[in-house]
Amino acid sequence: MTSPPLTQRPAWNALTAHGRAMKACHLRELFGEDPTRGLRFHVEAEGLYFDYSKNLITDETLGLLAQLARESEVEQRRDAMFAGQHLNESENRAVLHVALRMPSYASLVVDGVDVVAEVHRVLERMATFSDQIRSGAWRGHTNRPIRNVVNIGIGGSDLGPVMAYEALRHYAQRDLTFRFVSNVDATDFVEAVRDLDAQETLFIISSKTFGTLETLTNAASARRWLIDQLGDEAAVAKHFVAVSTNAAKVAAFGIDVANMFEFWDWVGGRYSMESAIGLSTMIAIGPALFFEMLAGFYAMDEHFVRTPITENLPMLLGLLAVWNRNFLGFPTVGVMPYDQYLHRLPAYLQQLTMESNGKHVTLSGDRVNYETGPIYWGEPGTNGQHSFYQLIHQGTTVVPVDFIGFVNSLNPLGDHHDILMSNVFAQAQALAFGKTEEELRHEGADERALKHRVMEGNRPSNVILANELSPRLLGLLVALYEHSVFVQGVIWDVDSFDQWGVELGKQLAAGIIPELTATDPVELAHDSSTNALISYYRSLKQNGRNDDDH
Numbered sequence: 001m002t003s004p005p006l007t008q009r010p011a012w013n014a015l016t017a018h019g020r021a022m023k024a025c026h027l028r029e030l031f032g033e034d035p036t037r038g039l040r041f042h043v044e045a046e047g048l049y050f051d052y053s054k055n056l057i058t059d060e061t062l063g064l065l066a067q068l069a070r071e072s073e074v075e076q077r078r079d080a081m082f083a084g085q086h087l088n089e090s091e092n093r094a095v096l097h098v099a100l101r102m103p104s105y106a107s108l109v110v111d112g113v114d115v116v117a118e119v120h121r122v123l124e125r126m127a128t129f130s131d132q133i134r135s136g137a138w139r140g141h142t143n144r145p146i147r148n149v150v151n152i153g154i155g156g157s158d159l160g161p162v163m164a165y166e167a168l169r170h171y172a173q174r175d176l177t178f179r180f181v182s183n184v185d186a187t188d189f190v191e192a193v194r195d196l197d198a199q200e201t202l203f204i205i206s207s208k209t210f211g212t213l214e215t216l217t218n219a220a221s222a223r224r225w226l227i228d229q230l231g232d233e234a235a236v237a238k239h240f241v242a243v244s245t246n247a248a249k250v251a252a253f254g255i256d257v258a259n260m261f262e263f264w265d266w267v268g269g270r271y272s273m274e275s276a277i278g279l280s281t282m283i284a285i286g287p288a289l290f291f292e293m294l295a296g297f298y299a300m301d302e303h304f305v306r307t308p309i310t311e312n313l314p315m316l317l318g319l320l321a322v323w324n325r326n327f328l329g330f331p332t333v334g335v336m337p338y339d340q341y342l343h344r345l346p347a348y349l350q351q352l353t354m355e356s357n358g359k360h361v362t363l364s365g366d367r368v369n370y371e372t373g374p375i376y377w378g379e380p381g382t383n384g385q386h387s388f389y390q391l392i393h394q395g396t397t398v399v400p401v402d403f404i405g406f407v408n409s410l411n412p413l414g415d416h417h418d419i420l421m422s423n424v425f426a427q428a429q430a431l432a433f434g435k436t437e438e439e440l441r442h443e444g445a446d447e448r449a450l451k452h453r454v455m456e457g458n459r460p461s462n463v464i465l466a467n468e469l470s471p472r473l474l475g476l477l478v479a480l481y482e483h484s485v486f487v488q489g490v491i492w493d494v495d496s497f498d499q500w501g502v503e504l505g506k507q508l509a510a511g512i513i514p515e516l517t518a519t520d521p522v523e524l525a526h527d528s529s530t531n532a533l534i535s536y537y538r539s540l541k542q543n544g545r546n547d548d549d550h
Protein backbone atom coordinates (compact mmCIF):
# COMPACT_ATOMS: atom_id res chain seq x y z
CA MET A 1 0.00 0.00 0.00
CA THR A 2 1.40 3.38 -1.00
CA SER A 3 -1.11 5.54 0.88
CA PRO A 4 -0.15 6.97 4.31
CA PRO A 5 -1.26 5.15 7.50
CA LEU A 6 -5.03 5.34 7.91
CA THR A 7 -5.17 7.97 10.62
CA GLN A 8 -2.89 10.24 8.60
CA ARG A 9 -5.08 10.27 5.50
CA PRO A 10 -6.77 13.66 4.95
CA ALA A 11 -10.22 12.06 4.60
CA TRP A 12 -9.79 10.23 7.90
CA ASN A 13 -9.15 13.47 9.72
CA ALA A 14 -11.99 15.24 7.97
CA LEU A 15 -14.32 12.35 8.81
CA THR A 16 -13.24 12.42 12.44
CA ALA A 17 -14.27 16.08 12.72
CA HIS A 18 -17.40 15.50 10.66
CA GLY A 19 -18.34 12.50 12.84
CA ARG A 20 -18.21 14.70 15.93
CA ALA A 21 -20.60 17.16 14.30
CA MET A 22 -22.94 14.43 13.03
CA LYS A 23 -23.28 12.93 16.52
CA ALA A 24 -25.21 16.08 17.41
CA CYS A 25 -27.71 15.52 14.55
CA HIS A 26 -30.86 13.46 14.67
CA LEU A 27 -32.35 11.45 11.81
CA ARG A 28 -35.63 13.22 12.53
CA GLU A 29 -33.99 16.53 11.59
CA LEU A 30 -32.19 15.11 8.57
CA PHE A 31 -35.43 13.71 7.17
CA GLY A 32 -37.28 16.88 8.11
CA GLU A 33 -34.80 19.07 6.25
CA ASP A 34 -34.91 17.03 3.06
CA PRO A 35 -38.18 15.38 2.07
CA THR A 36 -36.44 13.55 -0.79
CA ARG A 37 -33.83 11.95 1.47
CA GLY A 38 -35.41 8.51 1.41
CA LEU A 39 -35.12 8.40 -2.35
CA ARG A 40 -31.81 10.17 -2.70
CA PHE A 41 -29.94 7.80 -0.42
CA HIS A 42 -30.84 4.60 -2.15
CA VAL A 43 -29.32 2.52 -4.93
CA GLU A 44 -31.09 0.03 -7.12
CA ALA A 45 -28.90 -2.44 -8.97
CA GLU A 46 -29.03 -6.06 -10.11
CA GLY A 47 -32.51 -6.46 -8.64
CA LEU A 48 -31.50 -5.20 -5.19
CA TYR A 49 -33.01 -2.09 -3.65
CA PHE A 50 -30.61 -0.71 -1.05
CA ASP A 51 -31.98 2.03 1.21
CA TYR A 52 -29.26 3.59 3.32
CA SER A 53 -31.07 6.85 4.04
CA LYS A 54 -31.57 5.96 7.71
CA ASN A 55 -27.86 6.26 8.42
CA LEU A 56 -26.56 9.31 10.22
CA ILE A 57 -25.05 10.75 7.05
CA THR A 58 -25.25 13.72 4.73
CA ASP A 59 -23.93 14.31 1.21
CA GLU A 60 -20.74 15.55 2.86
CA THR A 61 -20.36 12.24 4.70
CA LEU A 62 -20.70 10.30 1.48
CA GLY A 63 -18.22 12.54 -0.29
CA LEU A 64 -15.67 12.11 2.49
CA LEU A 65 -16.18 8.34 2.65
CA ALA A 66 -15.63 8.11 -1.11
CA GLN A 67 -12.51 10.21 -0.65
CA LEU A 68 -11.35 7.83 2.09
CA ALA A 69 -11.89 4.90 -0.28
CA ARG A 70 -9.80 6.62 -2.93
CA GLU A 71 -7.05 7.60 -0.49
CA SER A 72 -7.04 4.00 0.73
CA GLU A 73 -6.71 2.75 -2.86
CA VAL A 74 -9.74 0.52 -2.54
CA GLU A 75 -10.30 0.44 -6.29
CA GLN A 76 -6.67 -0.44 -7.00
CA ARG A 77 -6.77 -3.22 -4.39
CA ARG A 78 -10.05 -4.49 -5.82
CA ASP A 79 -8.51 -4.62 -9.30
CA ALA A 80 -5.44 -6.36 -7.87
CA MET A 81 -7.69 -9.00 -6.30
CA PHE A 82 -9.48 -9.63 -9.58
CA ALA A 83 -6.10 -9.87 -11.34
CA GLY A 84 -4.96 -12.63 -8.98
CA GLN A 85 -2.28 -10.71 -7.06
CA HIS A 86 -1.22 -12.18 -3.73
CA LEU A 87 -3.35 -9.97 -1.50
CA ASN A 88 -3.27 -12.49 1.32
CA GLU A 89 0.14 -11.29 2.34
CA SER A 90 0.66 -13.21 5.57
CA GLU A 91 0.07 -16.47 3.69
CA ASN A 92 1.48 -15.22 0.35
CA ARG A 93 -1.61 -16.31 -1.58
CA ALA A 94 -3.88 -14.94 -4.26
CA VAL A 95 -7.44 -14.20 -3.20
CA LEU A 96 -9.54 -15.45 -6.04
CA HIS A 97 -12.99 -16.52 -4.94
CA VAL A 98 -14.16 -14.21 -7.73
CA ALA A 99 -12.71 -16.70 -10.23
CA LEU A 100 -15.13 -19.34 -8.89
CA ARG A 101 -18.05 -17.56 -10.53
CA MET A 102 -16.49 -16.32 -13.75
CA PRO A 103 -18.28 -17.70 -16.81
CA SER A 104 -16.63 -20.52 -18.73
CA TYR A 105 -15.72 -18.24 -21.65
CA ALA A 106 -13.61 -16.03 -19.33
CA SER A 107 -9.95 -16.64 -18.70
CA LEU A 108 -7.73 -15.63 -15.82
CA VAL A 109 -4.14 -16.79 -15.80
CA VAL A 110 -2.60 -16.75 -12.33
CA ASP A 111 0.84 -18.08 -11.55
CA GLY A 112 0.85 -19.65 -15.04
CA VAL A 113 -2.52 -21.45 -14.75
CA ASP A 114 -5.89 -20.54 -16.28
CA VAL A 115 -7.87 -20.77 -13.08
CA VAL A 116 -11.25 -20.29 -14.77
CA ALA A 117 -10.70 -23.40 -16.89
CA GLU A 118 -9.80 -25.30 -13.70
CA VAL A 119 -12.92 -24.04 -11.96
CA HIS A 120 -15.18 -25.17 -14.79
CA ARG A 121 -13.48 -28.55 -15.04
CA VAL A 122 -14.42 -29.19 -11.40
CA LEU A 123 -17.91 -27.71 -11.82
CA GLU A 124 -18.54 -30.15 -14.68
CA ARG A 125 -17.47 -33.07 -12.49
CA MET A 126 -19.68 -31.83 -9.69
CA ALA A 127 -22.60 -31.53 -12.12
CA THR A 128 -22.17 -35.08 -13.37
CA PHE A 129 -21.96 -36.43 -9.85
CA SER A 130 -24.92 -34.36 -8.63
CA ASP A 131 -27.06 -35.59 -11.49
CA GLN A 132 -26.11 -39.18 -10.66
CA ILE A 133 -27.15 -38.73 -7.04
CA ARG A 134 -30.35 -36.84 -7.87
CA SER A 135 -31.46 -39.38 -10.47
CA GLY A 136 -30.59 -42.40 -8.34
CA ALA A 137 -28.02 -43.58 -10.90
CA TRP A 138 -25.27 -43.54 -8.26
CA ARG A 139 -25.75 -46.71 -6.28
CA GLY A 140 -24.56 -47.42 -2.79
CA HIS A 141 -22.63 -50.51 -1.74
CA THR A 142 -25.81 -52.60 -1.59
CA ASN A 143 -27.09 -51.22 -4.90
CA ARG A 144 -29.59 -48.88 -3.29
CA PRO A 145 -29.87 -45.27 -4.51
CA ILE A 146 -28.60 -42.47 -2.26
CA ARG A 147 -31.36 -40.72 -0.32
CA ASN A 148 -29.37 -38.97 2.41
CA VAL A 149 -26.47 -36.56 2.03
CA VAL A 150 -24.42 -35.71 5.11
CA ASN A 151 -21.90 -32.89 4.79
CA ILE A 152 -19.15 -33.12 7.38
CA GLY A 153 -17.08 -29.94 7.72
CA ILE A 154 -16.64 -26.93 9.98
CA GLY A 155 -16.27 -23.15 9.57
CA GLY A 156 -16.39 -22.27 5.90
CA SER A 157 -16.70 -25.95 5.03
CA ASP A 158 -19.99 -26.08 6.93
CA LEU A 159 -21.52 -22.62 7.28
CA GLY A 160 -21.68 -21.96 3.53
CA PRO A 161 -23.22 -25.37 2.71
CA VAL A 162 -25.75 -25.30 5.54
CA MET A 163 -26.68 -21.65 4.98
CA ALA A 164 -27.12 -22.20 1.22
CA TYR A 165 -29.11 -25.41 1.71
CA GLU A 166 -31.47 -23.72 4.15
CA ALA A 167 -31.71 -20.60 1.98
CA LEU A 168 -32.52 -22.60 -1.14
CA ARG A 169 -34.49 -25.42 0.45
CA HIS A 170 -37.53 -24.29 -1.54
CA TYR A 171 -35.69 -25.32 -4.72
CA ALA A 172 -34.25 -28.56 -3.31
CA GLN A 173 -35.10 -32.06 -4.47
CA ARG A 174 -37.41 -32.98 -1.64
CA ASP A 175 -36.91 -36.74 -1.65
CA LEU A 176 -33.30 -36.22 -0.62
CA THR A 177 -32.47 -35.59 3.04
CA PHE A 178 -29.58 -33.26 3.89
CA ARG A 179 -27.74 -33.11 7.20
CA PHE A 180 -24.76 -31.01 8.23
CA VAL A 181 -22.35 -32.15 10.91
CA SER A 182 -19.75 -29.72 12.17
CA ASN A 183 -19.26 -29.86 15.93
CA VAL A 184 -16.76 -32.31 17.39
CA ASP A 185 -19.36 -32.84 20.12
CA ALA A 186 -20.47 -36.39 19.21
CA THR A 187 -24.07 -35.35 19.71
CA ASP A 188 -23.94 -33.53 16.40
CA PHE A 189 -22.98 -36.65 14.47
CA VAL A 190 -25.08 -39.10 16.48
CA GLU A 191 -28.26 -37.06 16.14
CA ALA A 192 -27.60 -36.40 12.44
CA VAL A 193 -27.42 -40.08 11.50
CA ARG A 194 -29.66 -41.75 14.07
CA ASP A 195 -32.61 -42.14 11.67
CA LEU A 196 -30.58 -42.65 8.50
CA ASP A 197 -30.11 -45.91 6.63
CA ALA A 198 -26.41 -46.34 5.89
CA GLN A 199 -27.23 -48.11 2.63
CA GLU A 200 -28.73 -44.90 1.30
CA THR A 201 -26.33 -42.39 2.88
CA LEU A 202 -23.55 -40.41 1.23
CA PHE A 203 -20.96 -38.56 3.32
CA ILE A 204 -19.28 -35.52 1.84
CA ILE A 205 -16.14 -34.80 3.83
CA SER A 206 -15.49 -31.12 3.25
CA SER A 207 -12.21 -29.68 4.42
CA LYS A 208 -9.91 -27.33 2.61
CA THR A 209 -6.88 -28.59 4.48
CA PHE A 210 -8.17 -32.06 5.36
CA GLY A 211 -6.32 -31.49 8.59
CA THR A 212 -9.07 -30.03 10.78
CA LEU A 213 -9.42 -32.09 13.94
CA GLU A 214 -13.20 -31.70 14.27
CA THR A 215 -13.86 -32.77 10.69
CA LEU A 216 -11.42 -35.67 10.74
CA THR A 217 -12.86 -36.91 14.03
CA ASN A 218 -16.41 -36.77 12.66
CA ALA A 219 -15.32 -38.33 9.37
CA ALA A 220 -13.65 -41.20 11.23
CA SER A 221 -16.84 -41.79 13.23
CA ALA A 222 -18.90 -41.69 10.04
CA ARG A 223 -16.63 -44.25 8.49
CA ARG A 224 -16.93 -46.54 11.52
CA TRP A 225 -20.71 -46.08 11.56
CA LEU A 226 -20.98 -46.99 7.89
CA ILE A 227 -18.73 -50.03 8.13
CA ASP A 228 -20.52 -51.24 11.29
CA GLN A 229 -23.86 -50.89 9.55
CA LEU A 230 -22.85 -52.43 6.22
CA GLY A 231 -20.24 -54.87 7.52
CA ASP A 232 -17.74 -54.19 4.77
CA GLU A 233 -14.77 -51.79 4.51
CA ALA A 234 -15.27 -51.68 0.75
CA ALA A 235 -18.54 -49.79 1.30
CA VAL A 236 -16.52 -46.58 1.86
CA ALA A 237 -15.91 -46.29 -1.91
CA LYS A 238 -19.57 -45.70 -2.74
CA HIS A 239 -20.55 -43.72 0.37
CA PHE A 240 -17.71 -41.23 0.87
CA VAL A 241 -16.57 -38.37 -1.29
CA ALA A 242 -14.19 -35.59 -0.33
CA VAL A 243 -13.96 -31.89 -1.09
CA SER A 244 -10.49 -30.57 -0.45
CA THR A 245 -7.31 -28.95 -1.72
CA ASN A 246 -5.23 -31.76 -0.22
CA ALA A 247 -5.31 -34.95 -2.31
CA ALA A 248 -2.57 -36.65 -0.28
CA LYS A 249 -4.50 -36.34 2.99
CA VAL A 250 -7.75 -37.40 1.32
CA ALA A 251 -6.03 -40.56 0.07
CA ALA A 252 -4.44 -41.16 3.48
CA PHE A 253 -7.90 -41.03 5.05
CA GLY A 254 -9.00 -43.78 2.67
CA ILE A 255 -11.09 -41.90 0.13
CA ASP A 256 -10.19 -42.62 -3.49
CA VAL A 257 -9.01 -39.34 -5.07
CA ALA A 258 -11.25 -40.21 -8.01
CA ASN A 259 -14.04 -39.34 -5.57
CA MET A 260 -12.47 -36.05 -4.56
CA PHE A 261 -13.67 -32.66 -5.81
CA GLU A 262 -10.89 -30.19 -5.59
CA PHE A 263 -10.50 -26.51 -4.97
CA TRP A 264 -7.43 -24.38 -4.48
CA ASP A 265 -5.44 -22.53 -1.86
CA TRP A 266 -6.52 -19.21 -3.39
CA VAL A 267 -10.05 -19.86 -2.11
CA GLY A 268 -10.43 -18.88 1.54
CA GLY A 269 -12.60 -21.23 3.62
CA ARG A 270 -15.16 -18.50 4.34
CA TYR A 271 -15.22 -17.57 0.65
CA SER A 272 -15.75 -21.09 -0.64
CA MET A 273 -19.48 -21.85 -0.73
CA GLU A 274 -19.63 -21.64 -4.52
CA SER A 275 -16.56 -23.87 -5.00
CA ALA A 276 -16.70 -27.66 -4.68
CA ILE A 277 -17.50 -26.95 -1.01
CA GLY A 278 -20.96 -26.26 -2.45
CA LEU A 279 -21.33 -29.86 -3.63
CA SER A 280 -24.21 -30.48 -1.21
CA THR A 281 -25.88 -27.31 -2.50
CA MET A 282 -25.55 -28.51 -6.07
CA ILE A 283 -26.96 -31.93 -5.20
CA ALA A 284 -29.88 -30.24 -3.45
CA ILE A 285 -30.88 -27.72 -6.12
CA GLY A 286 -29.33 -29.28 -9.22
CA PRO A 287 -26.57 -27.98 -11.48
CA ALA A 288 -28.76 -25.56 -13.46
CA LEU A 289 -29.84 -23.61 -10.39
CA PHE A 290 -26.33 -23.79 -8.94
CA PHE A 291 -25.12 -22.07 -12.11
CA GLU A 292 -27.84 -19.44 -11.60
CA MET A 293 -26.44 -18.83 -8.12
CA LEU A 294 -22.96 -18.41 -9.66
CA ALA A 295 -24.44 -15.94 -12.15
CA GLY A 296 -25.77 -13.92 -9.19
CA PHE A 297 -22.31 -13.83 -7.60
CA TYR A 298 -20.81 -12.82 -10.94
CA ALA A 299 -23.36 -10.04 -11.48
CA MET A 300 -22.38 -8.51 -8.14
CA ASP A 301 -18.67 -8.92 -8.99
CA GLU A 302 -19.23 -7.03 -12.23
CA HIS A 303 -21.21 -4.35 -10.43
CA PHE A 304 -18.43 -4.01 -7.84
CA VAL A 305 -15.78 -3.63 -10.54
CA ARG A 306 -17.65 -1.32 -12.88
CA THR A 307 -19.72 1.05 -10.73
CA PRO A 308 -18.58 4.41 -9.33
CA ILE A 309 -18.07 4.39 -5.58
CA THR A 310 -21.20 6.26 -4.52
CA GLU A 311 -23.49 4.01 -6.58
CA ASN A 312 -21.61 0.83 -5.85
CA LEU A 313 -23.51 -1.44 -3.45
CA PRO A 314 -20.56 -3.21 -1.76
CA MET A 315 -18.61 0.05 -1.58
CA LEU A 316 -21.52 1.81 0.12
CA LEU A 317 -22.25 -1.05 2.49
CA GLY A 318 -18.57 -1.25 3.42
CA LEU A 319 -18.04 2.50 3.76
CA LEU A 320 -21.14 2.91 5.91
CA ALA A 321 -19.85 0.13 8.15
CA VAL A 322 -16.55 2.02 8.51
CA TRP A 323 -18.47 5.23 9.23
CA ASN A 324 -20.54 3.58 11.95
CA ARG A 325 -17.58 1.75 13.44
CA ASN A 326 -14.84 4.35 13.39
CA PHE A 327 -16.51 7.74 13.35
CA LEU A 328 -19.72 7.12 15.29
CA GLY A 329 -18.19 4.44 17.52
CA PHE A 330 -20.80 1.67 17.15
CA PRO A 331 -19.22 -1.67 18.05
CA THR A 332 -21.66 -4.15 16.50
CA VAL A 333 -23.89 -4.74 13.48
CA GLY A 334 -27.15 -6.68 13.59
CA VAL A 335 -28.11 -8.62 10.46
CA MET A 336 -31.81 -9.38 10.45
CA PRO A 337 -33.16 -11.33 7.50
CA TYR A 338 -36.95 -11.21 7.36
CA ASP A 339 -37.09 -14.56 5.63
CA GLN A 340 -37.11 -17.85 7.48
CA TYR A 341 -35.08 -19.52 4.72
CA LEU A 342 -32.21 -17.15 5.58
CA HIS A 343 -32.12 -18.17 9.21
CA ARG A 344 -28.48 -19.30 8.97
CA LEU A 345 -27.33 -16.18 7.12
CA PRO A 346 -26.29 -14.31 10.29
CA ALA A 347 -24.10 -17.26 11.36
CA TYR A 348 -22.59 -17.41 7.89
CA LEU A 349 -21.91 -13.67 7.90
CA GLN A 350 -20.34 -13.88 11.34
CA GLN A 351 -17.53 -16.02 9.97
CA LEU A 352 -17.27 -14.00 6.78
CA THR A 353 -17.01 -10.67 8.54
CA MET A 354 -15.35 -11.47 11.85
CA GLU A 355 -12.79 -14.03 10.69
CA SER A 356 -11.90 -11.61 7.89
CA ASN A 357 -11.63 -8.29 9.69
CA GLY A 358 -11.18 -9.24 13.34
CA LYS A 359 -7.50 -8.18 13.12
CA HIS A 360 -5.25 -6.01 15.24
CA VAL A 361 -2.26 -5.39 12.99
CA THR A 362 -1.88 -3.76 9.57
CA LEU A 363 -0.56 -5.58 6.52
CA SER A 364 2.93 -4.49 7.50
CA GLY A 365 2.46 -5.81 11.02
CA ASP A 366 1.99 -2.55 12.95
CA ARG A 367 -0.56 -2.46 15.78
CA VAL A 368 -3.58 -0.54 14.54
CA ASN A 369 -4.56 2.62 16.43
CA TYR A 370 -8.22 2.49 15.39
CA GLU A 371 -11.05 0.01 15.67
CA THR A 372 -11.37 -2.76 13.05
CA GLY A 373 -14.08 -5.36 12.39
CA PRO A 374 -17.32 -4.91 14.35
CA ILE A 375 -19.22 -7.79 15.94
CA TYR A 376 -21.83 -9.20 13.55
CA TRP A 377 -24.80 -11.10 14.87
CA GLY A 378 -28.46 -11.56 14.14
CA GLU A 379 -31.61 -13.61 13.94
CA PRO A 380 -34.43 -13.77 11.48
CA GLY A 381 -37.36 -11.41 11.89
CA THR A 382 -39.83 -11.20 13.35
CA ASN A 383 -38.49 -13.54 16.06
CA GLY A 384 -35.76 -11.17 17.19
CA GLN A 385 -38.34 -8.46 17.82
CA HIS A 386 -39.73 -10.47 20.69
CA SER A 387 -36.35 -10.98 22.24
CA PHE A 388 -33.38 -8.63 21.89
CA TYR A 389 -34.89 -5.76 19.90
CA GLN A 390 -35.76 -4.11 23.21
CA LEU A 391 -32.06 -3.33 23.66
CA ILE A 392 -31.73 -2.19 20.06
CA HIS A 393 -34.55 0.28 20.56
CA GLN A 394 -33.91 1.54 24.07
CA GLY A 395 -30.59 0.15 25.28
CA THR A 396 -27.48 2.25 25.77
CA THR A 397 -25.54 0.53 22.96
CA VAL A 398 -26.48 1.67 19.47
CA VAL A 399 -26.66 -1.29 17.08
CA PRO A 400 -26.80 -0.43 13.38
CA VAL A 401 -29.02 -3.00 11.67
CA ASP A 402 -29.11 -4.48 8.18
CA PHE A 403 -32.67 -5.53 7.39
CA ILE A 404 -33.10 -7.95 4.48
CA GLY A 405 -36.53 -8.67 3.02
CA PHE A 406 -38.38 -9.77 -0.10
CA VAL A 407 -41.38 -8.43 -1.94
CA ASN A 408 -42.74 -11.88 -2.71
CA SER A 409 -42.84 -14.87 -0.43
CA LEU A 410 -41.91 -18.31 -1.71
CA ASN A 411 -44.73 -19.59 0.47
CA PRO A 412 -47.61 -17.16 -0.04
CA LEU A 413 -50.17 -17.92 2.62
CA GLY A 414 -52.94 -15.58 3.64
CA ASP A 415 -51.55 -12.25 4.82
CA HIS A 416 -48.41 -13.66 6.46
CA HIS A 417 -46.05 -11.94 4.09
CA ASP A 418 -47.51 -8.45 4.35
CA ILE A 419 -47.46 -8.79 8.12
CA LEU A 420 -43.82 -9.91 7.97
CA MET A 421 -42.73 -7.08 5.69
CA SER A 422 -44.71 -4.41 7.51
CA ASN A 423 -42.43 -5.21 10.41
CA VAL A 424 -39.28 -4.55 8.37
CA PHE A 425 -40.50 -1.10 7.45
CA ALA A 426 -41.85 -0.41 10.93
CA GLN A 427 -38.70 -1.50 12.75
CA ALA A 428 -36.44 0.65 10.58
CA GLN A 429 -38.85 3.53 11.10
CA ALA A 430 -39.03 3.07 14.86
CA LEU A 431 -35.26 2.82 15.16
CA ALA A 432 -34.70 5.99 13.17
CA PHE A 433 -37.43 8.25 14.49
CA GLY A 434 -38.42 6.80 17.83
CA LYS A 435 -41.10 8.51 19.85
CA THR A 436 -40.76 11.66 21.93
CA GLU A 437 -42.25 12.47 25.31
CA GLU A 438 -44.46 15.10 23.64
CA GLU A 439 -45.79 12.61 21.13
CA LEU A 440 -46.56 10.13 23.89
CA ARG A 441 -48.30 12.76 25.97
CA HIS A 442 -50.28 13.83 22.95
CA GLU A 443 -51.38 10.22 22.53
CA GLY A 444 -52.57 10.24 26.12
CA ALA A 445 -49.94 7.88 27.47
CA ASP A 446 -49.98 7.23 31.21
CA GLU A 447 -47.65 9.76 32.90
CA ARG A 448 -46.14 7.10 35.14
CA ALA A 449 -44.76 5.16 32.18
CA LEU A 450 -43.92 8.16 30.04
CA LYS A 451 -40.14 8.16 30.52
CA HIS A 452 -40.00 4.42 30.06
CA ARG A 453 -41.87 4.61 26.80
CA VAL A 454 -39.72 7.28 25.18
CA MET A 455 -37.84 5.97 22.15
CA GLU A 456 -34.88 8.20 21.41
CA GLY A 457 -34.56 6.94 17.85
CA ASN A 458 -31.55 8.05 15.80
CA ARG A 459 -30.49 4.43 15.43
CA PRO A 460 -29.18 3.68 11.96
CA SER A 461 -30.24 0.89 9.64
CA ASN A 462 -29.95 -0.27 6.06
CA VAL A 463 -32.80 -1.99 4.26
CA ILE A 464 -32.04 -4.42 1.45
CA LEU A 465 -35.08 -5.43 -0.59
CA ALA A 466 -35.38 -7.83 -3.50
CA ASN A 467 -38.21 -9.45 -5.41
CA GLU A 468 -37.89 -12.96 -4.06
CA LEU A 469 -35.31 -15.34 -2.69
CA SER A 470 -33.76 -17.26 -5.59
CA PRO A 471 -30.39 -18.92 -6.23
CA ARG A 472 -29.31 -15.84 -8.20
CA LEU A 473 -30.40 -13.56 -5.38
CA LEU A 474 -28.45 -15.58 -2.84
CA GLY A 475 -25.33 -15.24 -4.99
CA LEU A 476 -25.86 -11.48 -5.26
CA LEU A 477 -26.37 -11.12 -1.52
CA VAL A 478 -23.34 -13.15 -0.46
CA ALA A 479 -21.08 -11.39 -2.98
CA LEU A 480 -22.41 -8.04 -1.72
CA TYR A 481 -21.27 -8.87 1.81
CA GLU A 482 -17.99 -10.42 0.64
CA HIS A 483 -17.02 -7.26 -1.21
CA SER A 484 -18.24 -5.03 1.59
CA VAL A 485 -15.90 -6.92 3.92
CA PHE A 486 -13.15 -6.41 1.37
CA VAL A 487 -13.73 -2.64 1.25
CA GLN A 488 -13.59 -2.43 5.05
CA GLY A 489 -10.45 -4.56 5.22
CA VAL A 490 -8.63 -2.41 2.65
CA ILE A 491 -9.49 0.77 4.54
CA TRP A 492 -8.35 -0.73 7.82
CA ASP A 493 -5.24 -2.04 6.02
CA VAL A 494 -5.62 -5.53 7.50
CA ASP A 495 -5.21 -8.95 5.92
CA SER A 496 -8.86 -9.96 5.48
CA PHE A 497 -7.89 -13.39 4.21
CA ASP A 498 -5.86 -14.98 6.97
CA GLN A 499 -7.08 -16.22 10.37
CA TRP A 500 -4.08 -16.69 12.62
CA GLY A 501 -6.19 -15.90 15.66
CA VAL A 502 -7.78 -19.34 15.59
CA GLU A 503 -4.46 -21.18 15.83
CA LEU A 504 -3.40 -20.77 19.46
CA GLY A 505 -6.54 -22.40 20.84
CA LYS A 506 -6.08 -25.38 18.50
CA GLN A 507 -2.45 -25.75 19.58
CA LEU A 508 -3.29 -25.60 23.28
CA ALA A 509 -6.16 -28.08 22.90
CA ALA A 510 -3.77 -30.50 21.18
CA GLY A 511 -1.59 -30.39 24.31
CA ILE A 512 -4.57 -30.85 26.65
CA ILE A 513 -6.20 -33.81 24.85
CA PRO A 514 -3.64 -36.35 26.15
CA GLU A 515 -4.05 -34.95 29.65
CA LEU A 516 -7.77 -35.62 29.52
CA THR A 517 -7.54 -39.07 27.96
CA ALA A 518 -4.60 -40.42 30.01
CA THR A 519 -5.58 -43.05 32.58
CA ASP A 520 -2.36 -42.72 34.59
CA PRO A 521 -1.82 -39.67 36.83
CA VAL A 522 -0.51 -36.72 34.82
CA GLU A 523 1.60 -33.81 35.88
CA LEU A 524 -0.11 -30.57 34.89
CA ALA A 525 2.06 -27.58 34.10
CA HIS A 526 -0.48 -24.96 33.06
CA ASP A 527 -1.63 -21.91 34.96
CA SER A 528 -3.43 -22.63 38.25
CA SER A 529 -6.90 -22.12 36.78
CA THR A 530 -6.39 -24.49 33.85
CA ASN A 531 -4.72 -27.04 36.16
CA ALA A 532 -7.68 -26.94 38.54
CA LEU A 533 -10.23 -27.28 35.74
CA ILE A 534 -8.43 -30.23 34.20
CA SER A 535 -8.02 -31.91 37.62
CA TYR A 536 -11.72 -31.48 38.35
CA TYR A 537 -12.63 -32.91 34.94
CA ARG A 538 -10.31 -35.88 35.40
CA SER A 539 -11.51 -36.69 38.89
CA LEU A 540 -15.18 -36.60 37.93
CA LYS A 541 -14.52 -38.57 34.78
CA GLN A 542 -12.66 -41.23 36.76
CA ASN A 543 -15.62 -41.54 39.12
CA GLY A 544 -17.80 -42.37 36.15
CA ARG A 545 -21.13 -40.88 35.15
CA ASN A 546 -23.14 -39.57 38.05
CA ASP A 547 -26.68 -40.93 38.08
CA ASP A 548 -27.88 -37.75 39.81
CA ASP A 549 -27.04 -35.86 36.62
CA HIS A 550 -29.85 -37.35 34.57
Ligand code: F6P
Pocket residue numbers: 153154155156157206207208209210211212215269270355499502
Ligand atom coordinates in the same frame (compact mmCIF):
# COMPACT_ATOMS: atom_id res chain seq x y z
O1 F6P B 1 -10.09 -22.71 12.17
C1 F6P B 1 -10.63 -21.84 11.26
C2 F6P B 1 -10.71 -22.45 9.90
O2 F6P B 1 -9.45 -22.56 9.36
C3 F6P B 1 -11.62 -21.65 8.98
O3 F6P B 1 -10.99 -20.57 8.41
C4 F6P B 1 -12.06 -22.69 8.03
O4 F6P B 1 -13.19 -22.30 7.30
C5 F6P B 1 -12.30 -23.85 8.96
O5 F6P B 1 -11.30 -23.74 9.94
C6 F6P B 1 -12.28 -25.21 8.34
O6 F6P B 1 -11.07 -25.49 7.70
P1 F6P B 1 -10.96 -26.72 6.71
O7 F6P B 1 -11.90 -26.48 5.58
O8 F6P B 1 -9.53 -26.73 6.28
O9 F6P B 1 -11.34 -27.97 7.45
